[in-house]
Amino acid sequence: MLQSRDAIIKLTDDLVEIESVVNTKGEIVVATHLYEHLKSFPYFQQNPDQLIISRTVNDEIERYNVLAFVKGTKQPSSKTVILMGHTDTVGIDDYNHLKDKACYPASLMEALKEEPLPELVKQQLESGDWHFGRGVLDMKSGVASHVFLLQYYSEHPEELAGNLLLLAECDEEDSSHGVLSSLKDLKKWREEHGFEYIALINSDFVAPRYDGDPNRYIYKGTVGKLLPSFYITGYETHAGSAFEGLDPNFIAAELTRQISYNPDLCDEAYGETPVPPVSLKQTDFKPTYTIQTALSAYVYYNFFIHTWSPKQVLGMLKEQAEIAFENALTLLRDRHRRFCEKSGQAWTPLPWKTRVLIYEDMKKELVAEHGDAFLSHMRQFKEQLLQDKSLDVRMFSARVVEEEVKWTKDRNPAIILFYSSLYSPRIELVGKDEREQNLITALEEAVEAVQPHYPHPIVTRNFFPYVCDMSCVALSDDEEGILAIEENNPSWGSKHYVDYRDIRDINVPCINIGPYGYDAHNRFERMEIAYSTEVVPSVTDEIIKRLLK
The missing domain is CATH 3.40.630.10 (Zn peptidases)
Structure with missing residues (x-):
């Protein structure tokens, strides 16, 4: 010694x-x-x-x-x-x-x-x-x-x-x-x-x-560490007419219940198991108090991996989000029916359907639909957003998604899945x-x-x-895994960028x-x-x- x-x-x-x-x-x-x-x-x-x-x-x-x-x-x-x-x-x-x-x-x-x-x-x-x-x-x-x-x-x-x-x-x-x-x-x-x-x-x-x-x-x-993030859009309504809208916080709560501490999302390898995902932030985007429900919510989770690729994790979490969304709607339908029975109101079925999008797919649809107008607008939006030094890369990413959602024709409630930080x-x-x-x-x-x-x-x-x-x-991921990071991070190339080629080159x-x-x-x-x-x-x-x- x-x-x-x-x-x-x-x-x-x-x-x-x-x-x-x-x-x-x-x-x-x-x-x-x-x-x-x-x-x-x-x-x-x-x-x-x-x-x-x-x-x-x-x-x-x-x-x-x-x-x-x-x-x-x-x-x-x-x-x-x-x-x-x-x-x-x-x-x-x-x-x-x-x-x-x-x-x-x-x-x-x-x-x-x-x-x-x-x-x-x-x-x-x-x-x-x-x-x-x-x-x-x-x-x-x-x-x-x-x-x-x-x-x-x-x-x-x-x-x-x-x-x-x-x-x-x-x-x-x-x-x-x-x-x-x-x-x-x-x-x-x-x-x-x-x-x-x-x-x-x-x-x-x-x-x-x-x-x-x-x-x-x-x-x-x-x-390895990922930060899978979920932007959740709801349907705003007055709190006095709660069942006429869909509170995104309600979906976010079910999403966290589905993902946080879930051992099914542990990437066991070589006899070793990392801790399961856990929520690191859950919020909505209402700036002040109003009697209306929120328009959108945001939640992200720590996610450790041993052998899974970032692309695999997106696929897994899309499934988890669909389960959570459907569970939330099932619970909501049951509570709506029971409320109608209790209050003597006529029951009519709620219109909401499970809808989960991976960010890359949503963006491709927007580019195909709006072309240069969308791309030019988002470049300018990101340049302006960069001036706000109070936004970390995670909130910057959420704001980008929030803006892009405004360009979608289908405004029904949805969960949009992306990565919002360093991989x-x-x-x-x-x-x-x-x-x-x-x-x-x-x-x-x-x-x-x-x-x-x-x-x-x-x-x-x-x-x-x-x-x-x-x-x-060093880098164990293949090019497809790294591309999934680049294509699904809304801040990529503006607020956030990593040259993974440098890592692969040192390796x-x-x-x-x-x-x-x-x-x-x-x-x-x-x-x-x-x-x-x-x-x-x-x-x-x-x-x-x-x-x-």
């Missing part, structure tokens, strides 16, 4: 003390700090062109990535291993009255001793074996581990037959502008230096999978080529070498279970070896010191040695 504990804790604290909340100027400060730290290494003073601080592209916010590489001198080799980690964090408001201490681990831990704490948190705090603070787990200790290894090899390049490259990226917690921008730098360096990217080791946090779970996990590949691609690492086989073998041997020095089981699994930037360095096998702890994104965020500062760099180092021997 490496003697790395004290150095990595210090590096972690140095980074944590910079409040680098995503989408704030703190992202600039932490990147600048890290750049200056690396710049102080004698190696980079002698090789300044091997260290850069690079601004993100196509980004409304100013922020930077830091990239650096060490060229091994053991023997000439183009083989290059990438160490990746993000320097941004989520916010600190959840620390409440301890907010001013959130980024100062020593002060925070002293203050927490005076707080009422859950029993497990209290035990771990008192043990001295855990380190608390915003970003210590997610994931500045992971970045510190990578920096520690980069520094070591900058001082001992003769031990490397190949190259070690550090990518410290921004904006992981929101839209992945950092890693997506870094692909340009990685491609440039590949062309300039002849790099062959053979593996990427990310160091995002890992956590127990269930209460009492003794395992520390290393992940091959990662879960984080799934990655399978199964040994399908030599690079994957070599990385898997190196990982297995590294765990075997380190496990005797650590009391808890180190276990490998196939899919990192949270969204992370590994999704942006490096990746794994995640990250700090272990609890409560990332929570005020009790903490890492286990021994695993995070000793096991993580040691396993990573063993892999580097095997891949660049």
Whole structure:
């Protein structure tokens, strides 16, 4: 095991003390700090062109990535291993009255001793074996581990037959502008230096999978994330004549009941099952109170995938939406009939029918029907909408659909299905080529070498279970799957664009070896010191040695 504990804790604290909340100027400060730290290494003073601080592209916010590489001198080799980690964090408001201490681990831990704490948190705090603070787990200790290894090899390049490259990226917690921008730098360096990217080791946090779970996990590949979104049109009516219209919120509620927490929508693969979809937003578009029902509603869901393609998911969710729509209408018809009986009114059948459209199909119909007039109008509409900086990409997409619906001749209630945000691609690492086989073998041997020095089981699994930037360095989807993303995102090419060709071009096998702890994104965020500062760099180092021997 490496003697790395004290150095990595210090590096972690140095980074944590910079409040680098995503989408704030703190992202600039932490990147600048890290750049200056690396710049102080004698190696980079002698090789300044091997260290850069690079601004993100196509980004409304100013922020930077830091990239650096060490060229091994053991023997000439183009083989290059990438160490990746993000320097941004989520916010600190959840620390409440301890907010001013959130980024100062020593002060925070002293203050927490005076707080009422859950029993497990209290035990771990008192043990001295855990380190608390915003970003210590997610994931500045992971970045510190990578920096520690980069520094070591900058001082001992003769031990490397190949190259070690550090990518410290921004904006992981929101839209992945950092890693997506870094692909340009990685491609440039590949062309300039002849790099062959053979593996990427990310160091995002890992956590127990269930209460009492003794395992520390290393992940091959990662879960994919989609944001399927549903714009629902109803038929407005006065609340005093409720059955004369169709409330889109009523349909939205049934849609959420059908989709949220539904295990039938879990993409089980290789014996692993991601959590089911869950609603992340449900609203209507009434700007103020009126006595009328809403004209439209909007709902979107987190959706994790292991092997399904974005195109497959659209087909599945169209079926789910049709079931939900029909269930809503069946319930509505029953309640209407019962109301008529109770009130003594004459019953007449309601006119509504199930109607679900996939966005791509709706848009093709509108183009065929209205041609350039529709396309020109929507270009102008999007240009104007871009001026509203309060709209995130999800609400921007909904507003685009809302405008396009106005061009439809059939104004009957409908559910329109689309994607409204970044697609984080799934990655399978199964040994399908030599690079994957070599990385898997190196990982297995590294765990075997380190496990005797650590009391808890180190276990490998196939899919990192949270969204992370590994999704942006390799691509398991075919062209048809990616086209489904492009054709079904209303903000594509205006508010949102990803050049998936860049990802496919880099396409490096990746794994995640990250700090272990609890409560990332929570005020009790903490890492286990021994695993995070000793096991993580040691396993990573063993892999580097095997891949660049």
